[in-house]
Amino acid sequence: MSDAEKRFDPVKLLRDVRDGSMDAWAKLTLKLTSSHEYQRLQGVIMKPTFLAIALWRKATESTMSGVLGNLNMPSREEVLMISQRLTNIEMALDDLGAGLDQLRRGTNASTRQQRSGTGRSGDNGGEARPPLSAKGEA
Amino acid sequence: MAESAPGMLEKFQTMFDNLVKVTTTKAPIGQTPKQAIWRLNKATLYRYTPVRPDEERHRTPLLLIFALMNKSSILDLRPGSSFVEYMLNKGYDLYLLDWGAPGPEDAHQDLGDYVLEYIPRAIRKMKQVSGSETFNLLGWCIGAMLSTLYGSLRGQQEGLRSLILLTAPLDFTDTDQISLARMTDERYFDVERLLSAFGGNMPAGMIDYGAKMLKPVENFVGGYTRLFDNLDNTKVVDSWHAMNTWVNDPIPLAGGAYRQFIVDFYRGNKLMNGTLSIRGEKVDLRELKASVLNVIAMDDHITPPCQSARLMDKVGSADKLELKVAGGHIGVMAGSGASKGTWPKVESWIAARSD
Numbered sequence: 001m002s003d004a005e006k007r008f009d010p011v012k013l014l015r016d017v018r019d020g021s022m023d024a025w026a027k028l029t030l031k032l033t034s035s036h037e038y039q040r041l042q043g044v045i046m047k048p049t050f051l052a053i054a055l056w057r058k059a060t061e062s063t064m065s066g067v068l069g070n071l072n073m074p075s076r077e078e079v080l081m082i083s084q085r086l087t088n089i090e091m092a093l094d095d096l097g098a099g100l101d102q103l104r105r106g107t108n109a110s111t112r113q114q115r116s117g118t119g120r121s122g123d124n125g126g127e128a129r130p131p132l133s134a135k136g137e138a
Numbered sequence: 139m140a141e142s143a144p145g146m147l148e149k150f151q152t153m154f155d156n157l158v159k160v161t162t163t164k165a166p167i168g169q170t171p172k173q174a175i176w177r178l179n180k181a182t183l184y185r186y187t188p189v190r191p192d193e194e195r196h197r198t199p200l201l202l203i204f205a206l207m208n209k210s211s212i213l214d215l216r217p218g219s220s221f222v223e224y225m226l227n228k229g230y231d232l233y234l235l236d237w238g239a240p241g242p243e244d245a246h247q248d249l250g251d252y253v254l255e256y257i258p259r260a261i262r263k264m265k266q267v268s269g270s271e272t273f274n275l276l277g278w279c280i281g282a283m284l285s286t287l288y289g290s291l292r293g294q295q296e297g298l299r300s301l302i303l304l305t306a307p308l309d310f311t312d313t314d315q316i317s318l319a320r321m322t323d324e325r326y327f328d329v330e331r332l333l334s335a336f337g338g339n340m341p342a343g344m345i346d347y348g349a350k351m352l353k354p355v356e357n358f359v360g361g362y363t364r365l366f367d368n369l370d371n372t373k374v375v376d377s378w379h380a381m382n383t384w385v386n387d388p389i390p391l392a393g394g395a396y397r398q399f400i401v402d403f404y405r406g407n408k409l410m411n412g413t414l415s416i417r418g419e420k421v422d423l424r425e426l427k428a429s430v431l432n433v434i435a436m437d438d439h440i441t442p443p444c445q446s447a448r449l450m451d452k453v454g455s456a457d458k459l460e461l462k463v464a465g466g467h468i469g470v471m472a473g474s475g476a477s478k479g480t481w482p483k484v485e486s487w488i489a490a491r492s493d
Binding site: 026034043047051076087090095101 | 262266320326327331354356
C-alpha cells in the first residue's frame with residue numbers, strides 16, 4: 001500500500017459516519033412517514049387546523065366585505081367575478097382572432113387562385129399586405 | 139501533501155463566495171431566448187428562437203407541456219443542462235406552454251379548462267405560426283397526464299402526430315406503491331376542507347411539503363449536505379443552485395383541477411377504469427391513435443413505474459414504445475446524466491416522426 005492510502009483521514013471517516021447514519025435515518029423516517037398510522041396522525045392534526053383556518057378566513061372575509069361595502073368599493077367576490085368574466089372575454093376574442101385569421105387565409109388563397117387564373121402580371125402571390133412597421137412604412 | 143496556506147485561503151474564499159451566492163441569490167434559470175406568441179389568462183405560449191436555418195429544421199413543431207404545480211423552467215435549467223437548448227440545436231421548432239400561477243380567481247379551473255380550452259387554443263396558435271397542420275406533443279408529469287387526456291379527446295381531429303410522455307401519473311391501481319396515494323387517502327385527508335381553508339386553491343407550500351415528505355431526510359437534509367461537501371467546487375455549486383432555485387419555487391394548483399386529481403385519479407383511478415369524463419365527454423384511451431413514447435423513470439418515487447406502464451396496453455396507437463431509463467422523477471430529464479441518457483433517446487424517436 002502506498003503512503004497516501006495508509007494515511008489516516010479523519011474528515012473522510014467523519015463523512016462516512018455521517019453518510020451511514022443519514023442513510024439509516026432516511027430509511028427509518030421513510031418507513032415512519034409511509035405508514036398508515038403516520039397518515040392517520042397527520043389527518044387528526046390537519047382536520048382541526050384546516051377548520052380553524054377556514055373559520056378565520058370566513059370571519060375576515062365577511063368583515064372585509066362589510067367594510068368595503070360601506071366604502072362603496074367592490075368586494076372580493078365581485079373582483080373575482082370580473083376576473084373570470086375577463087378570461088371568458090379573452091377566450092371569445094381568441095376564437096374571434098383565429099376565425100378572422102382563417103378567413104383572411106381563405107380570402108388570400110382564393111385571390112391567389114383568381115390571379116393565377118387570369119395570369120395578371122405583378123402577382124405577389126396573394127400574400128396579405130405586411131403590417132405597418134414602427135416607422136409607418138408598408 | 140497538505141495544501142499550502144495561500145491555497146487553503148483561496149479555497150475558503152471560494153467556499154464563502156459560493157455560500158453567499160446560494161443563500162442570498164436565485165440562480166438564473168430558463169434563459170434560452172423565446173418569444174411569447176399567445177396568452178390566455180395566466181397561460182403563455184412561447185416559441186423558442188430557432189438556432190438552425192429553415193432548411194435544416196424539422197417540419198413538425200414540438201410543443202412542451204410541463205406540470206401545473208412547478209415552473210416549466212426545469213426544461214431549460216441552465217446553458218449546457220437544458221433540454222430546450224439540446225432540442226433547438228437538433229433543429230426543432232420548439233414551443234412551450236407555460237401555465238403561469240393561478241390566483242384565487244382561477245380556483246374553479248379544472249382539467250376540462252386545461253385540456254379543452256387552453257391546450258387546443260395554444261395548439262391552434264402554434265399551428266398558425268409554424269404553418270404545419272400536424273404537431274408533436276411532449277408532456278412531463280401532470281403535463282403528461284394533460285397531454286394524454288388531450289390526445290384521447292382531441293388529438294386525432296387536431297393533427298397530433300406523436301405524443302411523448304415523461305413520468306406520466308396515469309394508473310392508480312397499485313396504491314401500496316404510490317406514496318402520494320397514501321397521503322391523500324380519503325380516510326385521513328379531506329380535500330374539500332383543505333381547499334376551503336386556503337381560499338379555493340391548493341397552496342404552493344403544501345404541494346412542496348407533500349412532495350418533500352416523500353423522502354424527508356433526502357429533501358430536507360441530504361441536499362444541503364451535498365452542497366456542503368462540494369462548496370469549494372463552483373461548477374457543482376452552480377448546478378445545485380439552479381436546481382435548488384427551481385425546486386423552491388413551486389406554484390399553487392387551481393382547486394378544481396386539484397380536486398379532480400385527488401378524487402378522480404388518486405382515489406377513483408377513473409382513467410384506467412374507463413370511467414373518466416371531462417365536461418361530459420368520456421375519455422377513451424383507445425381514441426389515442428398518435429404514436430406514443432412512454433418514458434418511465436425507474437427510480438421515480440413521485441410517479442413510480444407502475445403508474446405509467448399499463449398505459450401501453452390501453453392506447454389505440456399502432457406505433458408505441460415504452461422506454462425505461464435510470465433516474466428519478468426530475469433527474470430523468472434534468473439530472474447530470476440526462477444529456478447523454480434520456481435526451482438522445484427521446485430525440486431520436488421524435489426525429490423519426492418530425493419530417
